[in-house]
Amino acid sequence: LAPVPHDEALRLAVEQDGFVWLGLHEPTEAELAGIAAVYGLHPLAVEDAVEAHQRPKLDSYDDSLFMVLKTARYVEHGALTATSEVVNTGEVMVFLGSHYVITVRHGDHGGLKDLRNSLEGQTDLLRLGPAAVLYAVSDLVVDHFVEVAEAVEDDVEELETSVFSTDRTDDTPRIYQLKRELMQLRRAVQPLEIPLSTLAERPNDLVPDAMRSYFRDVQDHALRVRDQVAGLDELLSNILQAALARISVSQNDDMRRISSYAGLIAAPTLIAGIYGMNFEHMPELSWRFGYPLALLLMAGLCYLLYRGFKRSGWL
Amino acid sequence: LAPVPHDEALRLAVEQDGFVWLGLHEPTEAELAGIAAVYGLHPLAVEDAVEAHQRPKLDSYDDSLFMVLKTARYVEHGALTATSEVVNTGEVMVFLGSHYVITVRHGDHGGLKDLRNSLEGQTDLLRLGPAAVLYAVSDLVVDHFVEVAEAVEDDVEELETSVFSTDRTDDTPRIYQLKRELMQLRRAVQPLEIPLSTLAERPNDLVPDAMRSYFRDVQDHALRVRDQVAGLDELLSNILQAALARISVSQNDDMRRISSYAGLIAAPTLIAGIYGMNFEHMPELSWRFGYPLALLLMAGLCYLLYRGFKRSGWL
Amino acid sequence: LAPVPHDEALRLAVEQDGFVWLGLHEPTEAELAGIAAVYGLHPLAVEDAVEAHQRPKLDSYDDSLFMVLKTARYVEHGALTATSEVVNTGEVMVFLGSHYVITVRHGDHGGLKDLRNSLEGQTDLLRLGPAAVLYAVSDLVVDHFVEVAEAVEDDVEELETSVFSTDRTDDTPRIYQLKRELMQLRRAVQPLEIPLSTLAERPNDLVPDAMRSYFRDVQDHALRVRDQVAGLDELLSNILQAALARISVSQNDDMRRISSYAGLIAAPTLIAGIYGMNFEHMPELSWRFGYPLALLLMAGLCYLLYRGFKRSGWL
Amino acid sequence: LAPVPHDEALRLAVEQDGFVWLGLHEPTEAELAGIAAVYGLHPLAVEDAVEAHQRPKLDSYDDSLFMVLKTARYVEHGALTATSEVVNTGEVMVFLGSHYVITVRHGDHGGLKDLRNSLEGQTDLLRLGPAAVLYAVSDLVVDHFVEVAEAVEDDVEELETSVFSTDRTDDTPRIYQLKRELMQLRRAVQPLEIPLSTLAERPNDLVPDAMRSYFRDVQDHALRVRDQVAGLDELLSNILQAALARISVSQNDDMRRISSYAGLIAAPTLIAGIYGMNFEHMPELSWRFGYPLALLLMAGLCYLLYRGFKRSGWL
Amino acid sequence: LAPVPHDEALRLAVEQDGFVWLGLHEPTEAELAGIAAVYGLHPLAVEDAVEAHQRPKLDSYDDSLFMVLKTARYVEHGALTATSEVVNTGEVMVFLGSHYVITVRHGDHGGLKDLRNSLEGQTDLLRLGPAAVLYAVSDLVVDHFVEVAEAVEDDVEELETSVFSTDRTDDTPRIYQLKRELMQLRRAVQPLEIPLSTLAERPNDLVPDAMRSYFRDVQDHALRVRDQVAGLDELLSNILQAALARISVSQNDDMRRISSYAGLIAAPTLIAGIYGMNFEHMPELSWRFGYPLALLLMAGLCYLLYRGFKRSGWL
Structure with missing residues (x-):
């Protein structure tokens, strides 16, 4: 990962009108500084890319875009308890220029590694330039949201069954725990709405018009997850109220x-x-x-x- | 349903300035792929049309529209219990081009089949082109919403009577169940607001100006149902609170x-x-x-x- | 009410640059069909005018406006009980063209009959054309809202006194009942906001500029009622909570x-x-x-x- | 207060490019009619100015503005009880033309009388025309809001101390009372937001550009009060919940x-x-x-x- | 701090196209009046700068900006009690002209003093003019918000552990206290959203285009804190409900x-x-x-x- 190859790679990409795709996992400040110098990344974006715990967002600079996404993973657990970890979140940052795309991963989120292999087969998509990689990343991230939301839905149903059963169980700590975990998913999903609609609707030099309907598709899925999460949260509130009432009764x-x-x-x-x-x-x-x-x-x-x-x- | 007739049908429709109307029920990916090739449907829309569980939306592509609607059906049940199924939902997707309209149905929703017969009599309407079919579908879907909301209103009244009667009954599980079922109706109705207002208000090559007031009419009904559903939900919350208070008292x-x-x-x-x-x-x-x-x-x-x-x- | 006089009346109105004012009470479909043919009313509007239970709205067609208003009437009752009817609603629809205005009433709402007599005196206002009748109708409807809201306010105060008195009374069923009745008033008032602001602010061939400040005045009153209704609803929620707490105490x-x-x-x-x-x-x-x-x-x-x-x- | 002097005064004001400032306290319809004729006030505005209980608003007519403000006054009381009057409201209406400003007061609100004296010293401000009076009035009204909100804050603190003390007191009726009184302040403050931002931001012939930052300043204060009132209301809700919980415990x-x-x-x-x-x-x-x-x-x-x-x- | 040096300094700054940076701590009205005369500050802004307890805002005058920020500081405390002070707030006002920047501090907020030293090293940033100081101030203020929010998060966790432990403790007064303190942080953070987005998005003579992405960065952080504060508030509500339920149980x-x-x-x-x-x-x-x-x-x-x-x- 010495700075020279980056240099060379970028020169080649510009000559052949292709693009460099660089994937980093929790880089140190020094590592990223070298890369930033070659690709001309904006210092504020670089700073954000080193730290984890960013809010999902899309920043557009003169000749580049910087997008932060929160990823979510469902943690398999036995029966849900008051301390079960249910949702794990990580982060992916993407720097997008006309001839490069750099992805930076923080935390653990399965599947992003395999993205490259699966994308390399889709030459039609890759021909649309580096924005195709941004699309593929956001599509994958939102697909994971869908999976997590569906898995959480099963947990909610389990709680519901337990609350409305005739057995006497105190489910309130478990319900609080699931509410807390769901809040994490919501924080990953909700702020993504505006960045995705920007990519889908506003003309942008780095995102070919043909890509816009792809981003709209991702946004549709994100909106569906957002609605689902809101619905689950309301259900949990209802279940909690029911559980408290049942205990009292x-x-x-x-x-x-x-x-x-x-x-x-x-x-x-x-x-x-x-x-x-x-x-x-x-x-x-x-x-x-x-x-x-x-x-x-x-x-x-x-x-x-x-x-x-x-x-x-x-x- | 071989691809050749489709080909032929579309050619005829273009020649005679008419349109092809194709109705599919839960098609496989392969079936739809053949049709998509003939009519030039957008791959993302085709993908959405194969899967069920889409969010109601309207996507507009270069020379076609793709609309997803959630249908709702009231399930007749005896006395409402804590496990009664009250609202069943399905989906209808519509591809709309200048000379074709393709409807794809998922799940069970009575009445859509008879739509064709009833529309074939209304030549005035059909003369306005394939958008007339989109109107007829959305009108029918929203009419069903109205029916469902009214039937649910009866259930709410039954619950209300039971809660405020002097008999001692624990109605809370039934109220929770109806709230859950109502949430399904709300998820079908609410996201339809923006697509319908787009069809009613924004000029569009595929929707003749004369059709716009028809879509506005559908939107009026959809808004009325939305208000009614919100009102029912609030009533159920009130009834629930009353029921809990009565039990405690x-x-x-x-x-x-x-x-x-x-x-x-x-x-x-x-x-x-x-x-x-x-x-x-x-x-x-x-x-x-x-x-x-x-x-x-x-x-x-x-x-x-x-x-x-x-x-x-x-x- | 034979179609010929309508014909003749409209011809005269056009010749003399006056207008025909036609008032109908719950007309049958057939009656309205004849009239619609003479005045060239839009079929969707006619359909809405036959059915009751429409949502307040304003539809504008090429050369006519169609407005639906919900009217409210306070039902005098003795002491408020859990089944008292407090608010009765009806509907008024208005078709407005350059030389005619047609009002259609559904349900019982005192006072609209006398409107004609009182308006016939105000020649200044009538000179502004048929829109003056639309203004007079909406003004009267909103004035009734104000009366109803004030009468309901008295009921709320009665409940408040009863809840906070030292007598032991279970006021909760009465509070629920008043909440339900108030919801009816809200449903009449709230959706009127956008139609009235459209009449007050957007230029329109059928509404002379000089009439716009009149509609703004009606809207001011409607907003005041809306605020009042929201305030009453909040008060009722507070009183309900207090009543439940008092019972428990x-x-x-x-x-x-x-x-x-x-x-x-x-x-x-x-x-x-x-x-x-x-x-x-x-x-x-x-x-x-x-x-x-x-x-x-x-x-x-x-x-x-x-x-x-x-x-x-x-x- | 005979119509002739008005006539004369207005003529002088126009000649010398000054303005007439007329202050009325609860005028009768007849009194105002005479004045309206001289100054050419709009009949709808005049009607509003006679009746009290208007909603704060700003109406702009061809060559005049009409603004309604609700004033608030803190009523000194001993210890807060369940029937203490805490907030008293009145109304001020302002007619603003190029050469006149007419203020109409309803109800009791100290301080407005002294406004004239204090303004007469500020010639810099008065040189900006009649809008300066409108500014001075709204500034004074909003300053009173600030005082009332701060006094109410003391009452809230007193309640808070009482609720969280170890003494057993039933504070709920007092909390309800303060909530009710606070609602009155909110109704005076909240609807003022849009009129003030209109005066601060939209160009207007009657409000010199140099005055706009003055109105923005008033709006800043109004927004601060609005936030404070919302915060107090939330605090009261929290205190109420705490009080109910303490009683039960x-x-x-x-x-x-x-x-x-x-x-x-x-x-x-x-x-x-x-x-x-x-x-x-x-x-x-x-x-x-x-x-x-x-x-x-x-x-x-x-x-x-x-x-x-x-x-x-x-x- | 005599007026003459100010005069001289400003003249020099204009000549050399540099800027004067003046830092004041709780100045008296007289002190500020002298300075205002030299720099031509707007009287309304000067008035706001003398009084503390302003709402965060951004006012733009002809050739200057005036920004008010609320600062927050976490107060170290032992175990959280019902009277612990947790969040302390102060204020910073900034006057920004083409050749000067004046910061006025009210209340106690560590760190702002050191800002000057740290900025003097960053010549790149300072070269962008006085807006760089405004950026540095707002960045520091928001960074403190982040620290406070994270420290409060620890308090929330401590409360959570205590509520869900099997020990019997009445945590409700402590939860109310933390809610009250958090409300203070919210009042500092929330109103900053619009001023920061204005600085980040609207072209402005006093803020070079190159600075805009800096302000956007500050806004990103502010939004993150806002979300975090909203999340903490919701968590506290949940914990409170849980605590009340546990006591009752x-x-x-x-x-x-x-x-x-x-x-x-x-x-x-x-x-x-x-x-x-x-x-x-x-x-x-x-x-x-x-x-x-x-x-x-x-x-x-x-x-x-x-x-x-x-x-x-x-x-």
């Missing part, structure tokens, strides 16, 4: 059952209290079967109360 | 009743305790009618408490 | 009182239990005033507890 | 304490019950110190339970 | 445990009551091991109930 149910049981005991206790009184004249006390009758009375009363409580839905 | 009512009953028992139990004490000098114990008087006292106390609790609204 | 108050009462009874019951024990050596039992002292102890304990509970705010 | 605390106390009593009651049993062979009953030991057992049990409950945070 | 848990314990005691109390009855014929009473058997029965019953309650999750 089931706690109240428990209290009602416990209180009903205590109320059930109170009646025979009163009977026992009555026959424990020390009045001299209490005829029942001397009956032969006074005691068993009293026990029967208690049992009968309990049974009647039990049925009454049952009918009222208290037990 | 009625659970608290139960607890109050149970506690009041237990409190009622506590008073005579105290009396019984008092006359169970073993003091040597308790004159009442040797009274002839001590025991019945004690029982009377207990009953009287219970009655007084009962009336007091009743007056306080506790029982 | 008062239910908890009840529970606390009942439990405190039960707790109060528990202490003397323990005393009674203690003196009901069968130990051989319990000196108090043989005291001359043991029994009255025990009763006194119970009463004293109750009194102390009562004061303690009172001080804690539990009773 | 403290009610639950009470219930827990009462139930714990009752639970505490239950244990010795059981002991008493046990030694009240009538078994022939209960050795403890004949122990010399059986009775004091039983009492000790009860007390010890109570103490242990009390410590356990205390440790669990139940008491 | 744990209070209900306590009640259930207390009630279960009381219910547990009720059963043996009934047994004791039964054997305390005074029937003449109760065979168990004369059994040799009646008493221990009864105690065993009580213990056994308690154990069974305890297991039952445990299984139901009540204890």
